[in-house]
Amino acid sequence: MFSGSTFRFILDLKTKAAESPYDATISHISSARAEIDRFFPQYPQMDLVLSALQQAVTRPASFFEAESRKPSLVRPAVVVGLVAVAGLLSSIPTVLAVADALPPEVGFIAAFGFAIGSITTVVGPFISWVIVVTVLFVGSVLADGDGSFQDVFALVGWGFAPRIIVPIVGGIVSFFFLSSVDFSDPQQARQLSQMATTGTIGIVTQGMNALMFLWAGWLWTHALANARQIATKTAATIVGAVVFVQILLNVGLTLLSAALI
Numbered sequence: 233m234f235s236g237s238t239f240r241f242i243l244d245l246k247t248k249a250a251e252s253p254y255d256a257t258i259s260h261i262s263s264a265r266a267e268i269d270r271f272f273p274q275y276p277q278m279d280l281v282l283s284a285l286q287q288a289v290t291r292p293a294s295f296f297e298a299e300s301r302k303p304s305l306v307r308p309a310v311v312v313g314l315v316a317v318a319g320l321l322s323s324i325p326t327v328l329a330v331a332d333a334l335p336p337e338v339g340f341i342a343a344f345g346f347a348i349g350s351i352t353t354v355v356g357p358f359i360s361w362v363i364v365v366t367v368l369f370v371g372s373v374l375a376d377g378d379g380s381f382q383d384v385f386a387l388v389g390w391g392f393a394p395r396i397i398v399p400i401v402g403g404i405v406s407f408f409f410l411s412s413v414d415f416s417d418p419q420q421a422r423q424l425s426q427m428a429t430t431g432t433i434g435i436v437t438q439g440m441n442a443l444m445f446l447w448a449g450w451l452w453t454h455a456l457a458n459a460r461q462i463a464t465k466t467a468a469t470i471v472g473a474v475v476f477v478q479i480l481l482n483v484g485l486t487l488l489s490a491a492l493i
Contacts, residue, residue, distance in 0.1 A: 281307045288390045289447075292454040296387055300458035305382070308389025312357045315395045319353040322403030361389055364474060368456050371470035377460030384459040391451035394444040401440045405433050434486055442479050449475040 284307060287295045327346055365385045372384070449471045457467035 281310050285311055285390070285393055288451060289393045292451045296390075296451075296454040296458045299387060299390070300383065303383045303386035303459070305386045305389070308386055308392075312361050312389055312392050315357040315392050315399075316354040318396045319357070319399040320350060322399035322406070323349070323353065325403060325407040357392060357395070361385075361392065364388060364452070367474055368452065368470060369460075371473070372456060372460040372462055372467070375460075375462050375466050375470065377456075377462045379460040384456065387455035387459045388452055391448045391455055393451065394447035398437075398440055398444050402437055405436050438483060438486060441482050445475050445478050445482075 284295070284299075288299075323346075365381075365388045368388060369381050369384050372379075452471045452474070453464060453468045456462070456471060457464045460467070
């Protein structure tokens with residue numbers, strides 16, 4: 233059911249599962265850099281992007297201070313794009329497991345659903361980028377910030393870097409649980425859905441989401457402070473409110489899904 237390359241990908245995910253979220257993210261960035269160097273040696277700019285990304289997630293204060301002097305929209309767009317790619321890759325175990333259990337006559341419907349889900353996965357991070365930047369900019373206006381919306385947009389984009397790890401962890405957890413589920417059995421499928429919301433999978437996912445939102449908030453704080461020239465404490469207050477709402481919405485949507493099962 234899985235190709236050789238998919239097995240290698242999953243085994244790599246298993247290895248990263250034993251690492252802390254911080255180490256897993258840094259390791260993932262390093263691996264991505266190696267793969268890009270191997271397949272696209274003619275694009276040295278990508279190496280610079282990934283090097284900057286590593287600095288952003290480890291030393292945000294100095295990184296955003298330097299980046300704010302000449303912000304670029306291209307590189308943070310690549311970061312947000314990596315979040316989308318990670319989301320697509322993490323869906324492989326689920327898609328293959330479900331497709332293998334479905335009867336041939338519903339194959340087209342399943343393919344259509346996967347296509348819609350893929351589009352949402354790709355577009356979602358970019359929509360979230362726009363929403364987060366807009367809210368942070370409005371908050372900084374109330375704090376008498378001074379700086380362009382474009383600068384905020386560019387710097388805040390880097391803050392999505394921690395979100396790369398969320399779908400990877402989700403893919404790992406899904407693989408371990410999906411391997412023992414028979415999707416042709418409605419009872420087992422229902423039990424898995426419950427686990428994915430309020431059970432083990434749901435707890436792991438929500439916990440990881442909360443940690444990554446907090447990590448992203450750390451980056452957004454320095455990004456907003458430098459882009460709008462406001463105090464770091466003021467930026468932290470604005471960002472903290474946004475992160476709190478994001479976590480609250482995440483938990484709320486999960487509980488709503490559980491109630492509908």
